[in-house]
Amino acid sequence: MSADPPFIVHRDDVEEKEGRYPPPFEAEVVGRGRDLGRAAGSQSLGAWLDRLPPGQRSSFPHAHLAEEELVYVLQGHPVLRWIPGDQPPRETQLRPGSFVAFPAGTGIAHAFTNPTSEDVLLFVVGERRGGDRVAYPESPQLEDWRLQRRPHGVWTDRLAPTGEARPPATRIETRRLVLRPWEPSDVPALCALLEDNQDHLLPWMSWAQALKSYDEQLSWVLTQRGRFDRSEDYTLGVFLPDGTPIGSTGLHSRLRPAGLEIGYWIDRDHQGQGYVTEWCAALCRVASEVLNTPLVEIHHAPGNLRSAAVPQRLGFLQEATLVARDKVIWSWTPELPSELIQAAEVRALDALGRRLL
Ligand SMILES: CC(C)(COP(=O)(O)OP(=O)(O)OC[C@H]1O[C@@H](n2cnc3c(N)ncnc32)[C@H](O)[C@@H]1OP(=O)(O)O)[C@@H](O)C(=O)NCCC(=O)NCCS
Incomplete structure (x- = not known):
């Protein structure tokens, strides 16, 4: 032998x-x-x-x-x-x-x-x-x-793992959508999407005033991606399962360490189908169950009724209207009962494809 x-x-x-x-x-x-x-x-x-x-x-x-x-x-x-x-x-x-x-x-x-x-x-x-x-x-x-x-x-924060301690979710799958960081190869499609939606975004998002060149958009994508990988801030593109981008969102660190803030916009032709509500429910679960965040907030201008309807539908608490800052604040904590969030179908994977949620 x-x-x-x-x-x-x-x-x-x-x-x-x-x-x-x-x-x-x-x-x-x-x-x-x-x-x-x-x-x-x-x-x-x-x-x-x-x-x-x-x-x-x-x-x-x-x-x-x-x-x-x-x-x-x-x-x-x-x-x-x-x-x-x-x-x-x-x-x-x-x-x-x-x-x-x-x-x-x-x-x-x-x-x-x-x-x-x-x-x-x-x-x-x-x-x-x-x-x-x-x-x-x-x-x-x-x-x-x-x-x-x-x-x-040395893992020094074993007792209170934070976003720094857990690997972030680099791919989040909901019932109908995929959320992932924008990649350099998305730049042409992202530029086209922003151009198509400039009028739609402008009333609520002043940054939409200036359309970026491919190079400027690439630089933005790389900056966001770097911040994502360093667990500083989580900007995510929103895609249909066939890869078509339809919006952008994120779990933003402006409130850290108290919590994270969800921001969003969706392509005008994909409004009215519950996509934003669906992905925000998934983001709440990722924020609390993967990133151990005790609080999630959504902020919008008082006149933005479509935006207000998203946290309202999800069962957020309307906390405050900051008149001087033209802002309404909604908040959600894991203790707050929300059928939509609890029942949200979500798969969250880290960069190595390991299931986090
Ligand atoms: C604000 C904004 C993101 C809301 O988008 P939206 O499409 O209204 O929100 P959803 O995707 O959750 O869809 C909700 C709508 O779909 C309907 N819907 C259909 N199926 C649904 C489902 N399965 N679940 C929930 N809603 C559903 C809802 O009834 C609701 O319709 P309505 O507006 O006629 O009441 C969008 O209008 C936008 O991008 N605006 C410009 C940018 C902006 O303002 N961003 C927010 C800044 S704070």
């Missing part, structure tokens, strides 16, 4: 190594692992066979911002120690066949311990992603040590 190809390995051929944190935290052995993934050439996923002898644990309790982890108990009766948010740690007894998933970004810190007199064997799979950050809620000294060496590797 010919030799196995390099992508097939057997655990007996992969050395078992002690797990230790770097000095000065090296005193405790944290399990013994066989790095099957690297041995077989896996790239974007790590895979380990971890053995926990009696009395050992798999790691210091930790939570990943960007990397998902999966653990399958092959043998023994480990205890899962897990720390949800700022609540006290909990312990759950596992047994052979137990399977545990830790999606990225939940902030649930975890470690496996072996309080029994038999070995525990775990099969562990974890993503390898650039830009991951890790929180160690029970090891402040390790966090401090890491903060000094690799500040971007």
Whole structure:
């Protein structure tokens, strides 16, 4: 029989190594692992066979911002120690066949311990992603040590993940629409759309006065895109499923940190079909469930009745009319019941296609 190809390995051929944190935290052995993934050439996923002898644990309790982890108990009766948010740690007894998933970004810190007199064997799979950050809620000294060496590797806001902590949704799908940041290749279509709608927008949007050249519009798209990627502000184009652009919107940061403001306009020929209401309902869910925003507002001029009808339809509260500033403010918080928002069909994906909502 010919030799196995390099992508097939057997655990007996992969050395078992002690797990230790770097000095000065090296005193405790944290399990013994066989790095099957690297041995077989896996790239974007790590895979380990971890053995926990009696009395050992798999790691210091930790939570990943960007990397998902999966653990399958092959043998023994480990205890899962897990720390949800700022609540006290909990312990759950596992047994052979137990399977545990830790999606990225939940902030649930975890470690496996072996309080029994038999070995525990775990099969562990974890993503390898650039830009991951890790929180160690029970090891402040390790966090401090890491903060000094690799500040971007420490997840310091595990308890209150913000837009900076969660990857933003770069694609939002509603029942009839797709929302995504404008791309350079959209510039010709966006210029044409703005030109067609200049009269329609002008009464309410003074920037529509000056139509931009392709180069000026490209520069605007790149600026918005940069702000989006830095989680500073989220401008989104609105498209039909066939790719036709019909409007523009965004979750804007003018109110931060208190909340986000939705702005919108739609092509005149696509008004009156509930599209704006549909996408605003989806944006409310993304703001609260992905970006953990406690408040969403919509502002419009007092005479803009079509604009006023959108937050009204969605169940926003009319908060104030600022006469001197010619502005009406509507607000929504996740506690405010809104059938349209709660029932909104929405899929939100990050730049790597991972489902956020
Ligand atoms: C303000 C503006 C975005 C509102 O657009 P809109 O098309 O009226 O809003 P929607 O897409 O939610 O559509 C609502 C209308 O569709 C109807 N509709 C049809 N199907 C619907 C559905 N499934 N759900 C909700 N409404 C539906 C509603 O009855 C309503 O019709 P009505 O105006 O006759 O009462 C649009 O007029 C616009 O772009 N104006 C210029 C720019 C502007 O003013 N922007 C806002 C600045 S603050």
